[in-house]
Amino acid sequence: MVAGKAPSAPAAVEALGVTKVFNGRPANLDVYFHAFAGEIHTVLGENGAGKSTLTSMLAGVYRPDSGEVRVRGRKIAFHSPRDALRAGVGVVYQEFHLVENLTVLENALLGTGMRPWGRKRDAVGDQARQAGFDLPLSAPVRLLNIGHRQQVEILKLLLRDPDVLIFDEPTAVLGEAQVGELFATLDRLRRRGKAIVLITHRLREVRMVADRLTVLREGRTTAAGRRPAEFTDAALTELMVGPGTGAPARTREPAAMGEIVLRLVGVHLSSRSGSGLRGVDLAVAAGELVGVAGVRGNGQREIAEVAAGLAPPGRGRVEHAGGDVSFIPEDRLGMGLCRRMTIGQNLALRCYRKPPIGRPWQIDRAALQSLAERQIARYGIPARADRIVTQLSGGGLQRVVVARELDQRARLIVAAQPTRGLDIRSAEFVRRRLVEAAERGVGVLVISEDLDELMAMTDRIVVLYEGCVAADVPRSDFDRQYLGTLMLGARNDRHAS
């Protein structure tokens, strides 16, 4: 399975035929992976391809259901991340675990048992310099920008002297210049003999820095341990995304479009956990169903919040045609619903202050009940109105949110990852409702990581990459390969080789 260089020494870390199944669904199926000392090995794949599962097994978070993990040729069974660290395998996650009010030095030494002053302090300073970091050791972390925070996380790992460093989508949160700095760091680490595993979905980065690559698709290896030079961008995209099939069967008729209900002009919005928005122009007309595609972390969350009117842009303009905006948020239970309330109350969250339900000194319970029953029937919510909303599963919760939001009769609907985690019937249901709304003349903006879904429902797809609009593709030009390539940041010339 492994092509390319013949190993002269055992791999620093490797997975041999590992399989991991969650809830009946295989996240990794018979995966082979080898990373050697002194190389940068990228793991490529779409959302849900199984990259994180693989690295979680290498890092001791999960145990493989079958197959084995080896470190330097010896089979190892990790019981916890701490075991993995002791064996020399560590991870830098996308989500940082830094204590804001402690200094860089203190964060680096936390949990290591080393005293935060004197010789140990100098040791930390040395490590930081060797890695090429210019960190103010006595500054509290909360003052640091995101690139420096990542450096602190890396420093934490370096102080435990690992042989293998795994980076999970490290560039997601970084700006252009910071990416360059990070890669310089990775290069230095590689020259020191570390094995670097880099999870990414961005083809450009692979070209910049990878010695070898492994591609996962739907849990299986489609390419293992190959050199990047062996593939064109198109070839890589196909390995990640599947063979192109051109435009899929239509599931809706194009509707007559009205005036613009949403316009974003030059919108910038910075983000803690992704690229944010870096100058986005977008317009949605009444009756139009526009999709926003892209891999997580390229500005999806921010565009949803700006479009829904929840977050003002840092720069640029947002124009709504007036009236309410219906927003189906990504975080159903945390944002779109009130956990302690009943289903009926949640259904009324948009209208409980106005008649007929809301009168100044009383809530008309009968009116609320009849509204709730009506919506429960119409949207297939599988429980009674007086039950606490947390009893519902993902599908049920989303039906409540959709029911409430669509009932508002707003002119614009913003839906962020509306079918994520839903059972098939509920997902179909939600899609159908959004399509119906567009056919009724509502402007709909759907942000989704599911490219197939977007290709089926939308009139237009806008691809977000690193906070900018990579392309605005009309339905007539829908092509899975093409869109996939755009999402991965390859050059958007369709005939690139």
Next chain:
Amino acid sequence: MNGFWVQTLHQAVIAGTPLALAGLGELLAETVGVLNLGVEGMMLIGAVTAYATALVTGNLWIALTAGALAGSLFGLLHAFLTVTLRVNQIAIGLTLVFLGAGLSGYAGQSIAGAPVAQSFETVAIPGFGALPVVGPILFRQDWVVYGAGLLGVAVWVFLRFTATGLNLRATGEDPAAADAAGVPVVAIRYLATIAGGALAGVAGGYFSLAVAHAWADQITGGQGWIALSLVIASNWKPLRLICFSLLFGIVDSLYFSLQALGTDFPSSILAMVPYVFTLVVLAIGIAWRKELGVGPAMLGRPYDREERI
């Protein structure tokens, strides 16, 4: 400086010592994020235990140890309820005040009014003790006073310069991150709370034996609450805490001395001073030096590993 002031200031140091001890204990607890409002109750239970033990054994050091034990039992109870069962810290703290007040009042009935013959031996520090003015005030005190001062320095060193101290601070600021880094958050919260209780117990014992020289119901009369305010006024810095305890000890001492002199200074205004002072100091600290007067970020909140649903 005439004798009146020297005597008053000498007393002030003694009066400030229980505040310093209880304050340091509370500082440790709050550093790990536990807001222990039960200090007053722990001081009372420590006071009655120590006083009774002194009457029985005649040994003041055994008495203080007994007070520490009583206080730490309360601390253990607080920790169990708030850290393990995750009950609201404010409710538990207040309840422990009631429990401590009730238990101590009840248990102390039989010993109320009985005098303890022994008193803490004054030890002069060689050299320093002979200095004019400062000598008798600071350097001719008993070992508990010196202990409080040394403890303040020790806590400062501990928190700032040791790995375990770092663990404590991280636990109070961000228990999730500390947990991820391998810090035993639960154990630390337990130990710090128990230590806080123990120190409050010692503080109460010293108060009844060396400051008030008596036991009576509710004898500490709010010292526990003052200690709480001291922790905040000092912005959770142990060295500042020691200084402020001295200051408040002066206020206390002045009150008694003025009474003895027969002046008519309204005592209620004097009683307000610690609290107004704290608020003013905090306001100055925030406005002038940009210090955030909020303490450890997770103060008062329970830590639940599975919290995120």
Next chain:
Amino acid sequence: MRLERRAQASRRLGLTVPIVAVLLGLAVGGLVIRLGGTDPLLAYRTLFAAAFGSMEGWQATLTQAAPLMLTGLAVALPARMGLWNIGGEGQLTMGAVAATWVALYEPLPGWLLPVGMLLAAFAAGAVWALIAAVPRGILGLNEIIVTLFLNYIAVDFMGFLVNGPWGDKSAIGFAYSRAIPNRADLPMLAPSLSIGVLIAFAVALVAGWIVNRTPAGMTMRLVGSGTHVSCYLGLPIRRLTAIGFGGSGAIAGLAGAIQLMGVTQRLEPGISSNYGYCGILVAFLAAESITGVVVGAIIYGALIVGGLALQGAGVPFDISLVVQALTILFLVSGQAALRYRIAMGRGAGAAAIARAGR
């Protein structure tokens, strides 16, 4: 073995646990009583008889319950919004102070006087509470600590007034202020029960109504659920927080006026008597339900009355304090038992770290 949070509070245990907890508290308290040389059953019977066994007993219980109801509400209501108002003690005191000021210095005609006093108390309590909210908004000071301090400052301020400018020169023993005019007193329902308790009930009723049956009540719940939902719905969080805090302070202030006008007729150090703190405990035990606060206040009032009666029978009040505290501890532990269950095996740590990787 570890404690794991339940998805939904267990109904099965919902009733049995509080009962068991109370029984445990009484049992351990009984042990303490026996150690003191009294028969616990006799003691409890005396307590019950004193609080509920006669008309005088009921009047005393309800007189104690009235301020407790109000201070309990002053904690329970903002708790729904995620705010902690533990300054009830100070707000009550300042309410009484304001009412006294009106009585002594602004003698309004006729029934305007008592009404004016009540309004003044209402306003003073609200202001005292908002003083704590301002440092939180501007300086980020923890409101728990500021309200705590304001309690002490209020009590000391009252002490100053009572010993000084407003003092009754003929006072012996402890100081108190000049008496308020008779027409400022609250009318009496019974020889030793003023209508203060009716006022308290009325406030509880209105509060319960607002919380359970009006849009404002739903809004309170939403603010209490966290910032995400509130932002999502576009609620004015800051304004609502100020209203919630101020309102709860006003209710506590009202308690002060009721004490002044219905019980003591003058400003004295005992006027607050820890009602503020007991109110906090009542609110916790009631698990924030309004009915629970009313019932809890009556029970707590009974405990106080019974405790005083026991004192007469030779059981010191301290023991009652101990029994109260123990019962609360057991009850509160019981509530925790409803939220959690004991689970075997490891598991939480890896799951959390795995989530970090997503």
